[in-house]
Amino acid sequence: MRVLKVKKLKEAQRDKLRNQIHDLTSTAAAIETEAQNAAFVAAIAEGTAALQRMQEELPLEKVQAVMDATADAVDAAREMDEAIIASAASLTAGA
Secondary structure, three states, X not given: OHHXXXXXXXXXXXXXXXXXXXXXXXXHHHXXXXXXXXXXXXHHHHHHHHHHHHHHHOOHHHHHHHHHHXXXXXXXXXXXXXXXXXXXXHHHHHO
16 A cells, blocks of 8 residues: 555656656747847847948938939930030041
8 A cells, every 4th residue: 555655656746747847848948939039139120220320321312312423424425425426427428
């Protein structure tokens, strides 16, 4: 009878330890997941800050001004090409 009580007691202890191990494993997994989430959020925050710094260094107005100046330069080059072609054509026609 005493052996049966000891066996039941040991089984109860075993079950309790299994449950504790399960709880610890679950807690460890939750901690790991939260650490990954925190690292992800920190990386996103760092990326956002970098983008904001870049946008401060190169504001939209400056980009638009550069693009407008480029378009003007391309138009001027095109007009020069057309003038040269027209001039060459008149010289060739007169020859």
